[in-house]
Amino acid sequence: MDALDERRKKILCAIIQSHIDFNIPIGSFFITQKFSLGLSSASIRNTMVKLEEQGYIMHPHTSAGRVPTEKGYRFYINALLEEKILSGGTEVSQELSARLIFTGKDNIRVVEEAAKTLSLYSHYLAIAIPPKTESILLKRIKFIKYEERKALAVLISEDGAVNNKIIELDKIYSQKQLDKAANYLNARFKGLTLTEVRGKITDQLYEDKTTCDQLIADLAALCREIIFSETDDLALNVLSGASNLTDFATMRQIKEILTAIEDKQFMLKLLNQLSNSLGTQVFVGVENVIPALKELSMVISTYNNRKYAGGAIGIIGPTRMNYKKLIPVVDYTAKALTKVLSG
Amino acid sequence: MDALDERRKKILCAIIQSHIDFNIPIGSFFITQKFSLGLSSASIRNTMVKLEEQGYIMHPHTSAGRVPTEKGYRFYINALLEEKILSGGTEVSQELSARLIFTGKDNIRVVEEAAKTLSLYSHYLAIAIPPKTESILLKRIKFIKYEERKALAVLISEDGAVNNKIIELDKIYSQKQLDKAANYLNARFKGLTLTEVRGKITDQLYEDKTTCDQLIADLAALCREIIFSETDDLALNVLSGASNLTDFATMRQIKEILTAIEDKQFMLKLLNQLSNSLGTQVFVGVENVIPALKELSMVISTYNNRKYAGGAIGIIGPTRMNYKKLIPVVDYTAKALTKVLSG
DNA sequence: AATTAGCACTCAAAAGTGAAGAGTGCTATT
DNA sequence: AATAGCACTCTTCACTTTTGAGTGCTAATT
Structure with a gap:
């Protein structure tokens, strides 16, 4: 029952993209205006009912538009990841690659610089976890x-x-x-x-x-x-862009995030968890990582130096972040880091 | 016209103390209940009018109680500082002095430890600025x-x-x-x-x-x-207790603080400003230090090592913080730090 | 002369009201 | 199968009313 036909896929993606761009519940009429799907709002509504039954979107209340669920986001991101693997993420901006040229810096400085770049680029919080002892x-x-x-x-x-x-x-x-x-x-x-x-x-x-x-x-x-x-001792986790937190997180979330990051035990656990699978990973609704962080997501990637000592670097932002842009950015940054630290 | 007779002093201190403890505008009746001044609410009201004329307290609106102004807080803190200098701050808790025994640590670790102690003890944000190059x-x-x-x-x-x-x-x-x-x-x-x-x-x-x-x-x-x-490079300012921020600062303030702390230029300027006078200093309404931080205060002290290289350590919290307890704590911590780093 | 009781007054906050509007689900129609 | 039409639902917003805390003033008291 989880299969999605072409129409459902298109409408689901339209809803998610619109929600990312405008941060409001998305109605059927809205979709007809922003996308040329050749369908009336009524038809879109019918499809929405089915998408809702399957758990990809939800309804804050009767007279509101639809909002993507976590399941919806996961579908969307998986679709993106497949796409991106094909395109190889090569069209990362010049600005980014220019910033990621590290010359004559300590390793720790290099990681700091990379985190700073990520936070500047994403306007979210960037974290980096140094390699384990x-x-x-x-x-x-x-x-x-x-x-x-x-x-x-x-x-x-x-x-x-x-x-x-x-x-x-x-x-x-x-x-x-x-x-x-x-x-x-x-x-x-x-x-x-x-x-x-x-x-x-x-x-x-x-x-x-x-x-x-x-x-x-x-x-x-x-x-x-x-x-x-x-x-x-605290393994000196690198943070950058903490002041961005106020733009996308609630008070409660800010507290949770800052508490988690100050907790070295927690960060070690996270790093371990990350090391289990390679490459760039996306956590939608990071409540499996940090409880009570439902509406936030994390895009994070492991990096390595020559001798396989691995750390992690990534961003924490709202679930409705621009994955299309940011997944390649994190991926590229981690790879650049690996390259520098191995060379 | 700034002189305060005994009654005004008592009532001003009662207002400030109550405001620190309960965080609400303090009315005349409230004072009669919490303090035994032998005065009716009407008399207290009369005194309040005078204190307000002198600028020590203010009125959010007609039917609200009084709130201390910055001038009020400064008076209160000066009174405390005089008192504390006399008592020498010797009755700092055993808990604190036990925590501040640093053995076998790097200098930077010692400073980190001290900051952590301050944040745990105050439940506010502790910052430490390392010595200038x-x-x-x-x-x-x-x-x-x-x-x-x-x-x-x-x-x-x-x-x-x-x-x-x-x-x-x-x-x-x-x-x-x-x-x-x-x-x-x-x-x-x-x-x-x-x-x-x-x-x-x-x-x-x-x-x-x-x-x-x-x-x-x-x-x-x-x-x-x-x-x-x-x-x-950022002189690696030490932060501790960032997660406490959400308990006393507004979103706007959190953003301002985190931005300021990420800004090395700013921190250097602050350190310079601090070095001009010795000992523990209190900034009430730190808007002279960080613009737009009206309702926050800073208790900060410089520390030194043997050869007079000076850094600073202290806390940032709400203006209505417990100065009575925290001024001696910061003072003691900075002195302990000086002692360790000089030995 | 200083203090206090009494009271009308003010104003913010909370609770309530009603209209507007967005978006839906259903049904009849194409 | 797709859509136009429409009644219905429920939030949002502006507005009004109510409540109550605390005041400032005045007249009475010590």
């Missing part, structure tokens, strides 16, 4: 002497991200000694994910306590701490 | 070889903050060569502020082009870029 590969550990008993520990990851922290030492060590310790640790841990490093350091420590010098054991423990604090 | 002192420059033609440049500042960036090099250099270059630059720039370094590098470059090797000149130019990008 579990998938970050360690490239190099380095200790820099800083004061008598203080050193800066630097953990560089394969994708160029850097964690650093000032650590305190029991004794006074020379830079040479610190280098030696770093070399030792590099030899053992290079190429592992941070999570693996964290686990391995614990095992290693027992082994080393007897064989190696105290310094290495101390430094290893400190590195472990750094990785831990990184994992625990 | 102009006042950050350079402690050490270090280059770490990263790939064939890539190195990580690390700029450590006197207060322990670290900027880093991956830089690309024309030729292949050994770690030793990089160390040599770093030593040279350290000798020249250590102890200067980043702004000074930025300026000096330009002069130095001409000088060095002839005398020194190419590597040093290149690296110096790159350092300059790092400092520039740091200055230009």
